[in-house]
Amino acid sequence: MAKVLVVDDSATVRNEVSTFLTGNGIQCVVANDGQDGLKKVQSDSDIKLVISDVNMPVMDGLTMVEKIRGELNNSALNVIMLTTESNPKMKERGKSAGVKGWIVKPFNGDAVVGSIKKLLG
């Protein structure tokens, strides 16, 4: 079954997002940082969508996306960035890394369940 990978160094955000998604019948796995996320993506082919923070220790979110595309050679995986800031420079980097879009925090669950389910197929 298709899963969502939630990558955030903040346990609060991880819990909030994953609890919400699980409550709406969407399976979830979590990762603490980009490095962790990259490993999970590599090992779990059920992950069909990644919702990731940008600023994280060890490896930031955008670097993770770039590595998913580059090292893992996975161009099909949908990635949505969860962020508090969005500027043209970041957007540009995200676009070239194939980021599907940006969710600005705070995460408003109700509006996005349908879209997330659509992305999971």
Next chain:
Amino acid sequence: MLVSIRKKLIVKVNTILISSFLAILAVIVVLSYLDSQTQLSRVTEFIRSSLVAKAQTLVINNSFALKGMAEDNAFTAVQELVSTTVQRDLDITYGIFMDIDNVAWVSAAANGDEVDVTSGEELTDENSLWVSELEEFDYRDVEYNGGRVIEFASPVIVDDEILGFIRYGVSTEALVIALSEENNRSTQLLIRTLAILLAFNAIAVLVGAYLVRKMAWGITKPIGLLNSEAEVIASGNYDSKVEVDSNDEIGQLAVNFETMRVVVKKKIEDLAKINLAGENLAKITVQQKAFEEVLLALKSQCGASLVEVILNKDGVWSLAYDNTGQDSISDISKQLTIKGEYGRQIHFFEDVKTELGVSSADSTAALIVPLKDNAKLLGFIVLSGSDGNLHFNESDMEFCQSLARLLVITLNKITMMEVIEEQNRTLEAKVEERTAELQEKTNDILSMMQNMHQGLFTIMPNENIHHEYAAHCETIFGTKDIAGRNFMDLLFKEATLGSNELDQISTAANALLGEDEMMWDFNSHLLTTEYERVRSDKTSQYIELDWDPIILEGVIDKIMVTVRDVTNLRALQAEAEQQKIELEIIGHILSISEKDFESFINTSFEFIEKCEWLIKDNKSRDLDVVASLFRNMHTVKGNARTYGFTHITDSVHEVETTYDSIRKDESVPWDQEQLLSELEQARNDILRYQRISEEQLGRGKSGSNSGGIIIDENALQGVVNAFEKLKSMQMPDDVIKALTASYKLLESVNGRSLDDVLENVKKSANSISKELGKPSPDIAVNDGGVLFTTKSEDTLVNVFNHLIRNSLDHGLEKPEIRESLGKPPVGNIAIEARTSGSDVSLVIYDDGKGLPINKLRSKVSESKGQKIADALSVHEIANTIFESGTSTASEVTNVSGRGVGMEAVKAFIKGVGGDIKINLHEQKPAEEGFCMFEVEVVLPRNFYHEAPEWIKKSA
């Protein structure tokens, strides 16, 4: 590399000539040589045979001569004979006689003129041995002194005894010399013959070469001429005539060449004409002009006095063009259309009279050129004239065909152009129409943008505002600096929003613009929809915003923002809200007595004042103080709740909660300022009640009443009771009338008829019926002269709302069912008020299907068991509808059917001291399992005023 035919001819013929002479020469030489050799050998053979014959004779003679000499051993005689013989004959080289023992008696050799004789030696040479074996004459070739000789030998036999051998060597030298002479002679002869032959040869070759050269020249000269003519033609000049005077094949070739030149020249001229016609036709867009052009070319080629174009239009032959302007088809053409098959190919009629049966003075000949589009015959061209001015030959065939093809192509092109032009015109018209529509729409939009009374603009990907925006934006924001400005700057520069919220809006917009449309779902909730703005004059402005994405190919291209200035609306809303609250408060105040209200206000203020002092006196938390604060506010809250003063309870409850949390939770701080401010809010809420009581109701202020009086209910009741006592008194009618009027006036202050009370209920019955898809019922209310007290109105409304709803939903059938049962389509509901003793009964019944007794019984049986159910009377079963969970409706509707209704109604009525029950009308006809019934509501005396009997009578 070009090698001329002449050169080739000369070289070839000369080569043949010379080589044949050489071959003949060689044959002659070989034959001469062979002949001389044969001659030589024959001569050699002849000489040799005559030599042999001579020598044989000599030797045999000698052998006879020697017989006696040898017998006599006449040694000298033998020597004499032999040497003489050698000496005499020049041909004899040597002569030998040897005895049987091979001892030479004589061995004479010719040595020039001398004869050298030796004897006495035994001969042992090979030749001598060969001789010693002979028994008769023989000869053979031998070597002698380096030359060749023939040795002739014969034994000398006497009486069969060989006494010796005579031997002579005859030289062949003379023979050889003779032969060599002969050979030389014949060789010389051969050389001479060859020399003569060579001389003849040379002469013959020279003469031959000359003749060959001359002949080659004669042959190649016309070819050269023809070649140079061909070069001229090849260079593109077809005008120079080919003239070669030769009676052979070359001459013929030249004639053909000239014919070809003429034909090619004509074809080229034809081609030029066709090209010119083609060029002209390409520019022509009108059919008539195309005909003119083609016919002009045809006329120039073939002559003709009359030209016509006949076209077949939908099976009818019609004249499309002619050069006479007669507008009628000529006889020739008529005849051609009748004999349709002539139109299939180009045909020249040399004599139209015999071939077509048309006689005309001007036109004796006619040329018909069909116009074909692939296999389809469109029509034909007719050229006619007298034999003199109309001419046609095979070489004109292609020209005419080409022109006909050109004309067909041009006609098709013109047709096509007309179609295209028509389409273009349609297209242009459509484009114009669309442009106009677009212009109109644009104008409309611009006009809307100019005149709409709300702000509207779009945010471009760079977060700036698009230059086309609704003019009202300028009014709202008080600036003309809008186009191209950053939307955050325009919208929120003077906003009272916090920086965090502003940052969220800006970030969200950034995360939306240019991104997947899905992002709208994720982020649009961050875009604020209302905010306050402080204008330059320090006044507040309230703005409402709508944000909508403009999607282009799945991507948010722009964001459309609708801006409304809701400042005035807000003010009105606030005012309306205020008024609503005030009205509610008025209701609250009026619901209790003035005295109670005053006492509530006074005590409340006292408690609040106490609290205020307690808070002010204590800089830190003191549990006793908090406890007393809590108690005070709890009392205020309790009082407010008792009276239903909901606009006080909220704030008081809040204060009480704060005190409670301070009391229970040490971590809650003792914040004097905060506490006082909360208390102030509560005080204000109470003050509002007091203010409304004074200002709106004029209470608490003497002399402020106007327009009416307040009648105490008890006092009124007293007056009403007093009327009761008057009934035994005899009074004049006038008095009764006055009293009745007075009574009614008083009653009307405090009571209303059932009809009036249920007016709204009846209205709502109509809308419920509509909801149920049934017509509005006729509701007949018989108030029985009973006036209900104001207090009872709510109860009546609640109860009858419910009962009527039940009746509409479960009782009255749909009109079609009603009609099938013989009932009027519109249902009837009757409500009657009846007084009995101290109570009033209100009865409601309808002409629906009645109560489902059987169903109710099975319900009871389900819940309590068959036995109990069977034991109950019909009346008791009917009254189970007041028990919990009894609804027989198989379908839960919006209106009723959840099985709690009647139970609640009963509980409610019991609560006000009344009762409710079902009375069955078993005598009325009803469906199987159903029973007609009425619901009787009994209300206590305090619900109504009943007019005294005497007043009722007089009324």
